[in-house]
Amino acid sequence: MTSSSKPLDLAALDSLTGGAFHAITSGERSARLREWLTTEPTADALAEVYREMALRDKGAAKLLKEKLDELKRLHGQDALASDWAQKAQQMLQAPRLNMGDAMAWQRDAAKAGAPLSREPLASLKLRLAEVVKGVEDLQHQVMVQREAAVLLAQRIEVLSTKPMAEAQAGLYGVKADVAQWQAQAGQLSTNPVWPSVDLKFPAQLDAAQSQLQAVWQGFSAALELALQAQTDATAALPSVPVWADEIRRLRGEAVAEQPAPAGTVSSDVAKEAKPAKPKMDAAQRQALREQALKAVTPVLEALEKQITESEGAALTEGTQALRVALKTHGKNLDTTLDERLHKALTAGGDAEGWQRWLADQVRQTLVAQAEGLLDAEKVPTMGGRKMQDKLRQLRDSWKQTDQGGLPNHALWKRFDAACNEAYKAVLSWLEQMKKESADHRAQRVALMDEVKAWTAANAESEDWRAQLRALHQFADRWRNAGHLSEKAFGEMQTQWKAIFKVAAARLEAAQKASVERRQALINEARELGAAPALRVDAVKALQQRWQVEAQAVPLDRKTEQKLWEVFRAPLDEAFQRKGTERHTSAAPLTARDRAVIDASKALDEANAGGDASQIRAAMAALDAALRGQALQAQTAQNPAPTVTVAPLSAAAQAADVLADEAPTAAEPGEGAPASDVAGDSTVAAEVEAPVTPVAPPKPAKPVVAVRGDDRPGQKKTEAAAGRDGRRDGRPGERGARPGGDRGPGRPGERGGDRFGDRGARGEGRDLREDRGPRLGDAAFRAQREALERAEMSLRKLAAQAHGETLTRLMGAWQERQADALPSAQELGRAINAATRQAWAQAVSTPAKAAAATALLRLEMAAEVPTPADSLSERRMLQLQLLTQRNQPGPRETWGQDVAQVLSGPHEEAAARRLQNVLKNLLRG
Numbered sequence: 061m062t063s064s065s066k067p068l069d070l071a072a073l074d075s076l077t078g079g080a081f082h083a084i085t086s087g088e089r090s091a092r093l094r095e096w097l098t099t100e101p102t103a104d105a106l107a108e109v110y111r112e113m114a115l116r117d118k119g120a121a122k123l124l125k126e127k128l129d130e131l132k133r134l135h136g137q138d139a140l141a142s143d144w145a146q147k148a149q150q151m152l153q154a155p156r157l158n159m160g161d162a163m164a165w166q167r168d169a170a171k172a173g174a175p176l177s178r179e180p181l182a183s184l185k186l187r188l189a190e191v192v193k194g195v196e197d198l199q200h201q202v203m204v205q206r207e208a209a210v211l212l213a214q215r216i217e218v219l220s221t222k223p224m225a226e227a228q229a230g231l232y233g234v235k236a237d238v239a240q241w242q243a244q245a246g247q248l249s250t251n252p253v254w255p256s257v258d259l260k261f262p263a264q265l266d267a268a269q270s271q272l273q274a275v276w277q278g279f280s281a282a283l284e285l286a287l288q289a290q291t292d293a294t295a296a297l298p299s300v301p302v303w304a305d306e307i308r309r310l311r312g313e314a315v316a317e318q319p320a321p322a323g324t325v326s327s328d329v330a331k332e333a334k335p336a337k338p339k340m341d342a343a344q345r346q347a348l349r350e351q352a353l354k355a356v357t358p359v360l361e362a363l364e365k366q367i368t369e370s371e372g373a374a375l376t377e378g379t380q381a382l383r384v385a386l387k388t389h390g391k392n393l394d395t396t397l398d399e400r401l402h403k404a405l406t407a408g409g410d411a412e413g414w415q416r417w418l419a420d421q422v423r424q425t426l427v428a429q430a431e432g433l434l435d436a437e438k439v440p441t442m443g444g445r446k447m448q449d450k451l452r453q454l455r456d457s458w459k460q461t462d463q464g465g466l467p468n469h470a471l472w473k474r475f476d477a478a479c480n481e482a483y484k485a486v487l488s489w490l491e492q493m494k495k496e497s498a499d500h501r502a503q504r505v506a507l508m509d510e511v512k513a514w515t516a517a518n519a520e521s522e523d524w525r526a527q528l529r530a531l532h533q534f535a536d537r538w539r540n541a542g543h544l545s546e547k548a549f550g551e552m553q554t555q556w557k558a559i560f561k562v563a564a565a566r567l568e569a570a571q572k573a574s575v576e577r578r579q580a581l582i583n584e585a586r587e588l589g590a591a592p593a594l595r596v597d598a599v600k601a602l603q604q605r606w607q608v609e610a611q612a613v614p615l616d617r618k619t620e621q622k623l624w625e626v627f628r629a630p631l632d633e634a635f636q637r638k639g640t641e642r643h644t645s646a647a648p649l650t651a652r653d654r655a656v657i658d659a660s661k662a663l664d665e666a667n668a669g670g671d672a673s674q675i676r677a678a679m680a681a682l683d684a685a686l687r688g689q690a691l692q693a694q695t696a697q698n699p700a701p702t703v704t705v706a707p708l709s710a711a712a713q714a715a716d717v718l719a720d721e722a723p724t725a726a727e728p729g730e731g732a733p734a735s736d737v738a739g740d741s742t743v744a745a746e747v748e749a750p751v752t753p754v755a756p757p758k759p760a761k762p763v764v765a766v767r768g769d770d771r772p773g774q775k776k777t778e779a780a781a782g783r784d785g786r787r788d789g790r791p792g793e794r795g796a797r798p799g800g801d802r803g804p805g806r807p808g809e810r811g812g813d814r815f816g817d818r819g820a821r822g823e824g825r826d827l828r829e830d831r832g833p834r835l836g837d838a839a840f841r842a843q844r845e846a847l848e849r850a851e852m853s854l855r856k857l858a859a860q861a862h863g864e865t866l867t868r869l870m871g872a873w874q875e876r877q878a879d880a881l882p883s884a885q886e887l888g889r890a891i892n893a894a895t896r897q898a899w900a901q902a903v904s905t906p907a908k909a910a911a912a913t914a915l916l917r918l919e920m921a922a923e924v925p926t927p928a929d930s931l932s933e934r935r936m937l938q939l940q941l942l943t944q945r946n947q948p949g950p951r952e953t954w955g956q957d958v959a960q961v962l963s964g965p966h967e968e969a970a971a972r973r974l975q976n977v978l979k980n981l982l983r984g
Contacts, residue, residue: 430478444489500542574613589630
């Protein structure tokens, strides 16, 4: 390919790519482009080929696009690698490596996307890591050398407390160690990365070297002087007390009775011992106090005068002069001027004020807190632990206050005495805690022994529930066995776990075996659920086996519940599948089922209309469809030689209703005339053929429980059917059950129905109502749901009508219009025409006095609560009614009471009470 900027033609591009542009299929073009890409073409050639190929085959051009993106990415990574390599080179070539930048270089380069795994960044990363590691190791060696210098100084101090012979014997070893330490310290400073070490480490190494050198030189000089004084009696004694005393003994001189304490030689071995300060008596201290007072008082008065005259301006010179006087005489100054000094300094512009006064304020607060701990009434609930923490906090606060300030011995004595007195409570608490800890430890040891004995006693027991309950009790007792220290509890907890594990081993093995058995039952349940025909007996037996297993071996509640859910899932799915198949495979609807469904739909339509009469008519039609009358009516239209029973006429239905409402009539054969039965039969049915009419079934006689004549004055009643006066209903001897009571023709077997209201089995079957074949599932559900919705709608409509009736009644009373009163039919069956007429007359007449007594009687009749302000009157009225004999009660005269209330004036409270009463009474 030429380097000309002129784009190549298609033939040149085709020859360049090996015929990719003239390939027939896209697969061939992609294959030839892959072969061409293996030759590593230039970016310009790739761009030209991609530009032409993208117009012809985008699938094949995708390979070129990916290669171009890769080249761009590599080019960008090369630029990043160059930039970050330059930064790394600059850090490595700098005289002092910045550790922060060096450690952050790799992180920042990775965030920027630089190829750290490629050269030259890979080698630079390793070089930087080595330099950083070298610097860190060098810093660590510096800290080690510093600690070694401290240890060498301590060895020299210890030698200074030994006799001269031991010190001289250990001199050579210490000398070699000091020389070795100095050589190692010198090697550290010659390390190439030493300039990159943190600036604090060279200073620390230099300080350690200077201190060790001073201690070593002082020790060597003192030992050399001691050896010289040992041989020359005129030589001066060394400054080391032990060696000086030894030389005095050799010279025969007296040794000081109170030698300096051993082990106090440090870096000041070479220095002369400082003379002790002479103790001052009370007179000297008083003199110093007066001198300080004379020196500070004039300066203080001058500053206070300047503050008064300056009116708030800063007084630097006066404040500085007072500061200088306090620096010289402040420690000897009496505390009487502390408050004046503090106020003067703060008013003069010194924000710090007089530190000793501030410290004394803090000390007084601490003293008050310490003394407050002694008052049992102020801190009645503070326990030993809180007292201990409080005392520690107070003492730490006192130490912080004393640091860098002048002490106050008087306050310290008060503070220390209060703390020591309060600490007695802490000591008693510690003793109590120690005793409780011993008791708790003994209790836990006894519990472990008890668990061991229980394990041995129940080694053969199979009562797993009792064992689980006992183990739970042991665990609870261990948790509630009291507090122990962490160390003691850790030791005993290990022993307890081992003992408890041995005790629960048999139960855990039984639970593991039970889980395996339950898994087997789960597999059987899955097989039963997957079977094409569900065997209910096998399911019951399997569930029984599961219950036996669950009762035998208890498991953890969560585990047992999870296994049970897994066990019952396939069985539930099988039963659900069976129910679905039953619905899908149901037989086609019969004519009776179709009639019931149509009647149910008609009832739903009437229910949606909201008309109570239509709803009741639809319910009657549904009831007729349920009895099969619609089907019988259809059958009656087709003539047949057989007897056909027509649907009941309106007269027959009325006769049925009257028969239901009338007292129960005697059955044939029991004193009732046969003409009555025949008459009812002729009304009940229409016979097409001259056949004997069939009487409709009579309602069953109610069962009346009777007792014998064991009560005085009670008339002996007729015994129940099937009994001859015995309380157990068995005639004759005990156990004798004649066949006459058991139905005709079958002696020794059960005859009449167990309720005594039906005849023999055959006779009862003839007289029993034939309800026809059983409804299908769809028809049964449709009629049941339709009836439920209709009854709910009727209840709603009745409640709505009842509320409207009450509202009209209250409105008529308020307007005193008798014409607005609801009719007797609207008021309900509890109101007759006479009562309604009395209410109308009460409303139409002018208002009389309020009838409070009538309202109370109405509330008593309706059993509704009375307002609180009228409760006493209601109780009095109840007492009066109890004393009145043969007088009608409120329940019997509530219609007249309502008329009395309506004759009175309309009031909101009375109307509300009357309305609450009528809600219950009108429904009765």
